[in-house]
Amino acid sequence: MQRLVDSHTHLDHFPTQEIDSIVTRAIENRVGLIISAGTTLESSEHCVNLSKIIPMVFAGVGIHPMDLTEKIGNKTYKALEALASENPKVACISEIGLDFLPTSPAYDIQMQSFKRQINLARDLDKPVIVHSREAHPEVLKTLMQENAQSIGGVLHYYQGDLYTAQTYINMGFSISMAKPLLRINELQNVAKTIPLESIVLETDSAPQPWKKYRHRWTEPFHVIQVAEKLAELKNLPVET
Secondary structure: OOOEEEEEEOHHHOOHHHHHHHHHHHHHOOEEEEEEEOOOHHHHHHHHHHHHHOOOEEEEEOOOHHHOOOOOOHHHHHHHHHHHHHOOOEEEEEEEEEEOOOOOOOHHHHHHHHHHHHHHHHHHOOOEEEEEEOOHHHHHHHHHHOOHHHOOEEEOOOOOOHHHHHHHHHOOEEEEEOHHHHOOHHHHHHHHHOOHHHEEEOOOEOOOOOOOOHHHOOOHHHHHHHHHHHHHHHOOOOOO
């Protein structure tokens, strides 16, 4: 039986005592590999540690744009570089990007950090997993300026339009679909239209304490729902 990949989670954010059961539920629902993305240096270290003790877990190393408090200096850069280069289960530089909500960190901090982490990925020949919220024009421009197409990567939790998705694909990037695919018609049209080989799946799993019941939190096992919806849209069996 073919196994699914949950290409983007924040497994490290869950309480330690829950992780074994989360992984078990994932395995029971055909998930064979989980990537846990770092959001800070400490989070990245935690992801790497999880990858060392859980065979199906791989790690992403990076600093999320919403977690930036200052530009990435040499000390932080070297720490990220060491984490990513010394651990064979680091699959990508993740989660990095730009976020232009009104409450987001300053533009110059985000841009410097995004460029620096792209450069890190290029130096290590690892793909980048890109966060883009209200920022696709700037993200595209920066990826091109920094020659990110030489390493490629994924547009995480994609909710943009078809033209933008095709632009990323033409640069050698994949489009990551998550649970919004179950409900957003425009996104379903994107998924129908772009090549299957340019799509990856994810859950973006993380604790959701605002939900009344724990069983409603998104977990890696929910990636099967995304796979089933994509199969329906493409008129293909899930096994494809």
